[in-house]
Amino acid sequence: MSEQNLPSINLALCNHCTLCVTNCPENALEMTEQGPVFIDPISCSYCRDCEHLCPTAAIRAPLVVTWRAK
Amino acid sequence: MEIETINQIAIFSSLDSETRLAIAQRAFTRRLPAGFTLLTEGMPAESCYFIVTGEVRALRMNTDGRVQVLARFSAGDPINIISLLTEEKTNRATIEVLSPTSVLILQTADFDFLISNYTDFSNLILRQLAARLSKITDLAADLSLYAVRARLARFLIELADFTPSPSGWTQDEIAAHIGTVRDVVGRLLRDFESAGLILRQRGQIILLDRDHLSEIAQD
Numbered sequence: 001m002s003e004q005n006l007p008s009i010n011l012a013l014c015n016h017c018t019l020c021v022t023n024c025p026e027n028a029l030e031m032t033e034q035g036p037v038f039i040d041p042i043s044c045s046y047c048r049d050c051e052h053l054c055p056t057a058a059i060r061a062p063l064v065v066t067w068r069a070k
Numbered sequence: 071m072e073i074e075t076i077n078q079i080a081i082f083s084s085l086d087s088e089t090r091l092a093i094a095q096r097a098f099t100r101r102l103p104a105g106f107t108l109l110t111e112g113m114p115a116e117s118c119y120f121i122v123t124g125e126v127r128a129l130r131m132n133t134d135g136r137v138q139v140l141a142r143f144s145a146g147d148p149i150n151i152i153s154l155l156t157e158e159k160t161n162r163a164t165i166e167v168l169s170p171t172s173v174l175i176l177q178t179a180d181f182d183f184l185i186s187n188y189t190d191f192s193n194l195i196l197r198q199l200a201a202r203l204s205k206i207t208d209l210a211a212d213l214s215l216y217a218v219r220a221r222l223a224r225f226l227i228e229l230a231d232f233t234p235s236p237s238g239w240t241q242d243e244i245a246a247h248i249g250t251v252r253d254v255v256g257r258l259l260r261d262f263e264s265a266g267l268i269l270r271q272r273g274q275i276i277l278l279d280r281d282h283l284s285e286i287a288q289d
Contacts, residue, residue, distance in 0.1 A: 005273045010105040010166065013137075046272040051240060052252070057129055057137040057166075062238025065229035065275045 006044055007051055011035040013058035020050035020059060071098055071174075079120050079174065080146045081194060089188045096180035102167045104237075108149075109165040115153035117177045121145050124171025125237050128163040139242040142168070144235075148198050149173075154181055168237040213249050217289055221248040222258050224287035226268070230277050238273070 014035035021029045021036055026043040029036045029050065035058070038044060048061040076082050076090045076097070085093075099122065102108060108119070111130055121143060128140040128149075140163055143149055153162045159178070176184070184191045212221055225248050229239065241252040241259075248255075259275070262268045267283055269276040277283060 008105070010107075012105060012107055013166065048241070051242075055136050057139060057242070060168075060237075060240050061273070062240050063244075063273060063275050064235075064238045065226050065277065067230050067277050067280070068269070 005046060006038055006041050007046070007048065007059050007061035009036055010058045010060070013056045015056050015058075017055060019053040019055070023049055023053055025049065075099055075122065075174065078122055081120070081148075081198070085190050085194065086188075089184075089190050092184060092188060093174075093176070093191070096184070097174045097176050099172055099174050102171045102173065104167055104169050104171075106167040107164060108167060108173070109161045109163070111161055111164045113161050115150055115159045115161050115178070117175050118151050118154050118181050119149040119173040119175055121147050121149065122172040122174055124173075125168040125235065126165050126171060127168055127243065128165055130163050137164075139240070139246045141246060142235075142243060148195075151181075151195060151198065152202075154178055209249050218248065218250045218254055219258055219261075220287050220289040221250075222255060223262075223283045226275065226277060227280070227283055227287060 011034050016031065016035065018031050018036075021031045025047060026040070026045055028038055028040045028044040030039040036050075046061060051059045051061040071094050073090060073094045076094050082090055082093070102124070108126065109115075123145055125142060125144045126149065127142045129137050130140050131137050149165055150161060153160060156162075185195065186192075216224075222244070225244065229235075239247075241255045245252045245255045259268065259270065262283075263270055265282075267277070267279045267286075269278060
């Protein structure tokens with residue numbers, strides 16, 4: 001699981017509400033003074049709960065759409 | 071600024087060389103990192119922007135404090151023009167940079183000068199506003215003519231057929247683009263997956279059945 005597939009966090013938009021940290025099913029996030037950081041990136045399952053819960057759209061878990069390779 | 075930068079922006083290609091020179095004399099460029107907040111909703115509108123390279127998204131805060139993604143803009147797209155043309159002159163949305171972006175900046179006084187003195191520039195701005203209005207009209211027509219399931223199928227095919235965006239699309243952004251909410255997009259993606267039309271993997275939606283998806287897109 002590569003690091004570039006982690007949700008991206010815009011710390012400038014973060015309001016430190018901790019919803020992402022407390023609701024992460026894999027406990028992959030921790031709140032710091034700057035905002036949330038992935039303390040256990042390997043365990044992130046890309047469920048996108050953090051993106052969904054973030055009230056300020058500071059977390060993006062984007063999807064790339066492709067056709068199945070032939 | 072260099073006239074070459076002006077020539078890099080496709081929508082300026084229709085302008086007279088004199089107009090392009092007038093823009094070059096007044097505009098300046100800025101490179102913005104991913105995650106940078108270019109504009110904040112409700113703040114005084116001081117400039118408009120034209121994207122040279124990169125991608126940004128527009129966000130707006132609901133009355134309950136939640137942020138909603140409205141749209142995405144990329145190379146050639148103007149930003150904040152409507153804010154400069156309204157009476158209040160405040161930013162209509164927050165603009166966040168998605169991937170490293172270069173923008174050409176025109177301050178209010180320079181924008182007003184160009185609008186007042188260069189007919190081809192004001193015509194260009196009118197065409198841009200008409201294009202935005204036309205998009206909204208298309209969306210309104212789509213909303214009344216096609217079910218959200220059809221709109222999602224059509225958008226997925228469109229995304230897969232063309233060069234993928236380097237910053238990808240979140241469910242919120244897909245929802246904003248097709249005129250629905252993310253929960254509906256999530257439910258429909260689950261339905262598509264159950265029906266064997268798509269496969270969802272970490273950060274990826276893989277389309278499996280073009281014929282069936284195309285059929286749904288016409289429903």
